[in-house]
Amino acid sequence: MHSANLLKIRLAWVSLLALIFFFLIWQFLSPGGSWTCRRDFSQNSASFLSGRSCLGEASPAERVVLGRGGPLLMLADPLYFSVFSPRAFSHAEVEIIYRPHFSSSTPVFEAGFLADADLWRYRLRPVYNLWLEKSFRSWPVKTQDNWRLFQRQEKFTDVAEFLQTWQGDNNNICVFKNCLALYNIDSSSFPPTLDLNSFGQKIGGTSLPFGLRGTHQFYFYLSGGDLDITGSLLDGNENKDRDDAEFFLFYGKELISSLRLPDDRTQIEESGVLSAEQNFQIIRSNLKSGIYRLEFRANDDLTWNNLRINSAYLSFIHRIWPISEFSLNLITDASYLQVKALDPAALQTINFGGQSLNISSIYKQYEALADVGGQTINLSRGSIILENNGVFALSADALLNPDYPRLDRFAPSVEQLDFVLADYEPAVILDNGWLRSRLDFASGDLYRENGRYNLILSVPGLQLDRAEGLLEIKEIKVHFYGKNLMEKIKDWFNL
Amino acid sequence: MKKLGFITFLSWRPLLEEIFYFFCSLLILGGIFEILLPGLFVLYFNAAFLAAIGLGVLLLLLYVRR
Numbered sequence: 001m002h003s004a005n006l007l008k009i010r011l012a013w014v015s016l017l018a019l020i021f022f023f024l025i026w027q028f029l030s031p032g033g034s035w036t037c038r039r040d041f042s043q044n045s046a047s048f049l050s051g052r053s054c055l056g057e058a059s060p061a062e063r064v065v066l067g068r069g070g071p072l073l074m075l076a077d078p079l080y081f082s083v084f085s086p087r088a089f090s091h092a093e094v095e096i097i098y099r100p101h102f103s104s105s106t107p108v109f110e111a112g113f114l115a116d117a118d119l120w121r122y123r124l125r126p127v128y129n130l131w132l133e134k135s136f137r138s139w140p141v142k143t144q145d146n147w148r149l150f151q152r153q154e155k156f157t158d159v160a161e162f163l164q165t166w167q168g169d170n171n172n173i174c175v176f177k178n179c180l181a182l183y184n185i186d187s188s189s190f191p192p193t194l195d196l197n198s199f200g201q202k203i204g205g206t207s208l209p210f211g212l213r214g215t216h217q218f219y220f221y222l223s224g225g226d227l228d229i230t231g232s233l234l235d236g237n238e239n240k241d242r243d244d245a246e247f248f249l250f251y252g253k254e255l256i257s258s259l260r261l262p263d264d265r266t267q268i269e270e271s272g273v274l275s276a277e278q279n280f281q282i283i284r285s286n287l288k289s290g291i292y293r294l295e296f297r298a299n300d301d302l303t304w305n306n307l308r309i310n311s312a313y314l315s316f317i318h319r320i321w322p323i324s325e326f327s328l329n330l331i332t333d334a335s336y337l338q339v340k341a342l343d344p345a346a347l348q349t350i351n352f353g354g355q356s357l358n359i360s361s362i363y364k365q366y367e368a369l370a371d372v373g374g375q376t377i378n379l380s381r382g383s384i385i386l387e388n389n390g391v392f393a394l395s396a397d398a399l400l401n402p403d404y405p406r407l408d409r410f411a412p413s414v415e416q417l418d419f420v421l422a423d424y425e426p427a428v429i430l431d432n433g434w435l436r437s438r439l440d441f442a443s444g445d446l447y448r449e450n451g452r453y454n455l456i457l458s459v460p461g462l463q464l465d466r467a468e469g470l471l472e473i474k475e476i477k478v479h480f481y482g483k484n485l486m487e488k489i490k491d492w493f494n495l
Numbered sequence: 496m497k498k499l500g501f502i503t504f505l506s507w508r509p510l511l512e513e514i515f516y517f518f519c520s521l522l523i524l525g526g527i528f529e530i531l532l533p534g535l536f537v538l539y540f541n542a543a544f545l546a547a548i549g550l551g552v553l554l555l556l557l558y559v560r561r
Contacts, residue, residue, distance in 0.1 A: 006513070010513055013517040013520075017517065020521065021524060027535060028532055050541060051536075051537050051538045051539045051540050051541055052534075052537050052538055084535075086532065450533040451532065451533050451534040451535065
């Protein structure tokens with residue numbers, strides 16, 4: 001071949017390579033300030049020529065079925081996807097086209113991103129709520145932005161009037177005990193559902209006869225004055241991460257105080273060597289009387305032993321992981337209990353409200369349902385994770401739950417409510433029963449590793465061994481957006 | 496006939512070499528991108544497919560000596 005031709009060929013492929021280089025840089029910079037990742041499960045886009053999809057495969061794989069031509073069938077909860085973005089963006093809009101086949105056991109479909117990888121916390125937004133879409137359809141509804149107020153009897157002309165009344169004198173507007181149920185609304189600025197005047201009579205404190213493993217949060221009542229919490233931390237050194245502990249004290253929405261105990265213990269992580277107990281005391285003075293929430297953030301290596309607090313009312317919110325070799329009794333205000341054992345030594349038959357539940361396998365989730373809340377739980381030993389949508393306490397006297405009923409899978413029946421307030425955008429109805437929902441996220445602080453966010457789809461109650469519904473997913477589109485390149489440059493140079 | 500094919504192949508050898516250099520360079524570029532910006536290169540290119548083509552061209556080049 002002629003050398004002049006060879007030079008032309010070389011120039012051509014080097015140019016092509018340079019073009020690819022600049023294309024990749026362009027994609028990384030995304031100068032327009034946006035990036036869209038879309039996957040249509042009804043089209044088989046995979047070929048040996050193309051690269052990977054920006055939306056990874058659904059996992060765990062056994063929870064989905066994807067036939068030729070789709071759609072993706074979600075058979076169990078939850079489902080995880082990784083979503084690639086070339087750089088971080090401040091906002092993310094998730095659009096899902098789906099067809100729900102839900103029942104009263106699986107009424108809620110939510111989606112979100114992993115926000116805290118240490119504590120495995122997701123930021124979820126509602127996609128579809130069966131109660132709001134179907135059950136309350138016959139109720140008069142008032143709308144203000146995305147807030148929707150459903151009223152059994154039309155007493156309020158708009159949402160603002162209802163909120164004003166509810167924050168003030170709301171004694172005369174309720175017929176039923178539950179009165180108001182919420183969905184996707186932060187109720188910390190709402191008046192508590194409890195009569196606080198009945199509290200404060202009881203003096204004394206609470207000592208937990210067991211340890212608490214991993215992250216926990218609990219409500220307690222202070223009649224005013226000082227707070228005194230003591231305990232000791234035990235580090236199991238079973239995982240590779242450092243085991244810092246953090247405490248956050250909230251009064252309503254307001255963060256009152258926080259404390260961080262760094263892991264400066266000498267034992268090596270993953271060695272399995274137990275640390276010495278690290279004693280601590282948290283004292284805060286001049287606190288107002290009322291209900292407080294304490295959040296203890298720690299990974300599962302840490303156990304909080306010998307918890308003592310100067311409050312007779314102490315209730316653990318949604319989840320408790322008691323560590324004890326002895327039998328223990330708890331009470332929960334919810335009518336439902338979810339149980340999981342991670343340690344073979346913790347396998348046992350537990351008693352929930354008079355019914356026995358045999359926990360015979362580790363890592364398997366067991367459920368029990370009672371007729372009403374306020375059920376006792378008897379364990380022959382601890383080391384078992386108990387979860388529900390209510391609170392757990394040592395005794396009925398110590399139960400404290402200022403939360404409003406939530407419109408989830410354990411919601412009160414329609415007949416027991418007067419009002420429902422929800423921050424919810426109804427799904428858009430498309431052809432052939434398909435629905436489309438859009439969710440907005442502030443993605444600036446979401447967890448992102450190797451260029452990928454972690455997306456979760458959750459339909460609580462959806463399980464492989466129960467035929468209580470499924471979800472067809474036709475398409476997932478994630479549109480990231482934020483500042484464009486010019487705005488970023490202006491920011492850098494303070495222009 | 497066989498000899499003519501051999502001569503034809505020899506005349507195309509420089510082109511094959513350039514193709515081989517291109518795929519090698521593309522894979523090196525991809526490797527650098529994957530180290531610095533994980534996930535970006537493999538989003539658009541199937542690295543295994545590129546490597547297979549590069550290997551195929553290399554085998555063709557080795558088949559015929561200069």
